[in-house]
Amino acid sequence: MKSSQPPSLATWFLEHLVPGGKNEALAGDLLEDFRRRGSVAWYWRQVIMAILVGFSKELRTRWIGIVFAIIYSSAIPWKQIGQNLEIQSLLLLGLRLAWPVSLIYQIGFLTLLDAVALLAALIMYLGATRSLNLPRFLRGLLVAILVLSLGNIGVALLWIMHLPPLFFYYVVWRLPLFLGLVLAMWVARPSAVRAEATWLPE
Amino acid sequence: MGKRTQLGELELIVMLALLRLGENAYGVPISREIEQQSGREVALGSVYATLERLQEKGLVSSNLGEPTAERGGRAKRYFRVTTKGLREARETRQALMKLWRGLRELQGGQV
Numbered sequence: 001m002k003s004s005q006p007p008s009l010a011t012w013f014l015e016h017l018v019p020g021g022k023n024e025a026l027a028g029d030l031l032e033d034f035r036r037r038g039s040v041a042w043y044w045r046q047v048i049m050a051i052l053v054g055f056s057k058e059l060r061t062r063w064i065g066i067v068f069a070i071i072y073s074s075a076i077p078w079k080q081i082g083q084n085l086e087i088q089s090l091l092l093l094g095l096r097l098a099w100p101v102s103l104i105y106q107i108g109f110l111t112l113l114d115a116v117a118l119l120a121a122l123i124m125y126l127g128a129t130r131s132l133n134l135p136r137f138l139r140g141l142l143v144a145i146l147v148l149s150l151g152n153i154g155v156a157l158l159w160i161m162h163l164p165p166l167f168f169y170y171v172v173w174r175l176p177l178f179l180g181l182v183l184a185m186w187v188a189r190p191s192a193v194r195a196e197a198t199w200l201p202e
Numbered sequence: 203m204g205k206r207t208q209l210g211e212l213e214l215i216v217m218l219a220l221l222r223l224g225e226n227a228y229g230v231p232i233s234r235e236i237e238q239q240s241g242r243e244v245a246l247g248s249v250y251a252t253l254e255r256l257q258e259k260g261l262v263s264s265n266l267g268e269p270t271a272e273r274g275g276r277a278k279r280y281f282r283v284t285t286k287g288l289r290e291a292r293e294t295r296q297a298l299m300k301l302w303r304g305l306r307e308l309q310g311g312q313v
Contacts, residue, residue: 024277025250028269028270029230031272031273032273045245046247049245
């Protein structure tokens with residue numbers, strides 16, 4: 001397929017989804033080469049590759065955060081927390097409500113428990129890496145709450161499917177916290193600043 | 203002699219393309235040069251990731267050019283090999299030549 005303009009959605013992806021901030025030079029190069037080739041498929045391929053390469057680089061530089069998120073989300077004693085009488089009574093309170101309010105209440109309750117655990121982990125991580133910045137911290141928290149809410153809706157749906165209990169409690173149950181924490185750390189702590197436009201000393 | 207930096211295959215290819223291009227080394231000609239010389243298409247995103255890595259190692263430096271209309275008002279980033287990079291490329295070549303020398307299996311272009 002030949003075209004004179006690159007697909008705007010792909011350009012939006014390039015500007016917003018490549019980790020490490022906008023790369024003006026890369027965007028300009030892609031536009032220049034696209035005008036010579038005129039292939040939409042080629043442009044999309046390049047954008048997807050740029051996103052994948054950017055994420056793999058981020059993963060390499062942020063592996064400590066990911067390991068921390070795995071250890072932390074695995075170590076939370078959900079079983080003991082679930083046996084706490086006050087928590088049980090609060091959870092049962094929601095079960096008495098009519099459906100679907102009861103379901104929404106439970107998802108909200110689980111999200112709140114996850115959010116408390118995530119908040120503690122995020123403060124620990126940002127404190128240890130000395131990168132606490134309030135606006136970024138709040139943005140990270142907001143993203144995490146969104147992920148936790150969606151994740152717990154997924155957990156509720158999977159619970160209905162009667163998965164093997166061990167797999168459910170040790171993997172599925174802990175996934176929203178893990179993903180929320182990784183994303184919150186990602187947003188709250190920026191990666192190394194892109195090399196600036198100067199000739200480096202030789 | 204300072205500590206040597208390990209060069210990956212793509213890093214070496216990109217550095218050789220930069221040396222071939224000289225003053226006009228920015229994303230598009232670099233990827234085109236690689237495609238013409240090695241016969242393999244490398245995504246521009248991979249070329250930039252490699253260039254950033256080389257820059258972090260101090261083997262390549264860069265500066266921004268003027269924005270142009272054909273690029274939607276975006277500037278080109280020009281790259282060049284530093285003195286350290288040049289030394290590194292030369293040493294890698296010597297090491298590879300030593301490994302190459304005397305290998306009868308790789309002579310004559312026949313398998």
